[in-house]
Amino acid sequence: MDITGNTLFIPGATSGIGLALALALKDRGNTVIVGGRRTELLEKIAAAHPGLGTVRIDTTDPASIQAAAKDVIARYPELNVLVTMAGVMRVEDWHAPDTFLESAENVVTTNVLGPIRLIAAFVEHLRTRPDATIVTVSSGLAFTPLKVTPSYNASKAAIHMLSESLRLQLADTSVKVVELVPPSVQTDLLPGQAENEHAMPLGEFVAEVMTLLETRPDDREIQVERVKFLRYGEARGDYDQVVATLNGTDPH
Structure with missing residues (x-):
């Protein structure tokens, strides 16, 4: 993915990583719609940010996605990048179904069905562009589970495999599929996460992502250094140790 000259739509970009990334991309000369x-x-x-386009969309609502897609494509026919940023994270206790089921269903609807519906709404248009990209957003937790967020972990693992599969299917088109794999970042994804000293500062994360996009434009996954501990535990052979460390059960 080139770092400049794109027209990007980023649903779920009114705060956190999405908004910070949208502003960084706008500063590099891209047309950005959030x-x-x-x-x-x-x-x-x-x-607050003149020149930044906005569109109302609820990614849990199929009708809203269809309406937003029609609006975006009509107003921005040069659109060539879709970033499926919208997502939610919930702490869940699976000992009793009445404590987690509603939350789990909401996470799956937002984090899995949302991107699927977004891609379905835009892929036909993107295929008409000579150089297009779908950017999915998974997580380090797609590869190493955090005990308290089972549905979130599973949803991001689904996004990883969806990305791998779509890349194969769309290889005969002009559409590339790139997976952004964040670590824990200081945002409001969970209560208190913005102040968590163990999470990566948002500015540092976005700056490293922009550098990776600029210097490694052909990479299939955008991985900052911090996420590699989670991403490659199984490949390194220390998966159990990584799981224990992440969940605070490491005896060392």
């Missing part, structure tokens, strides 16, 4: 559910928040973002 999507979110709250109209008033979109209006504030547009006022």
Whole structure:
């Protein structure tokens, strides 16, 4: 993926990684449209960042995705990059179904069905562009589980395999598939995460991502150094140790 000259739509980019990445890409000369559910928040973002496009979209609602896709393609026919950023993370206790089922269903709807529906809504248009990219967003937790977020871990593992599969299917088209694999980043994805000293500062994460996009444009996965501990535990042969360390059960 080239670092400049693109027209990108990033649903789920009204805060956190999505908004920070949108602004960094805009600063590099790209046309960027962000999507979110709250109209008033979109209006504030547009006022604070002139030139940044906004579209209302609820990625849990198939009708909203279809309406937003029609709007974006009509207003920005040069669109060539879709970043499926929207996602939620929930702490769950699976000892009793009444404590986790609703949460788990919401996570799967947002994190798995959302990207699937977004890609379905945009892939036909993207195939008409001479150089297009779908950017999926998984997580280091797709490869090493955090005990308290089982549905989130599973949803991101699904996104990883979806990305691998789509890359194979779309190899005969102009559409590339790139997977962004974040570690824990200081955002509001979970309560208190923005202040977690063990999470990667948001500015550092986005700066490293932009450097990787610029220097390694053909990579299939965008992996900052911090995520490789989780990403490659099984390949290194220390998976059990990585799981124990992540979940605070490491006896060392």
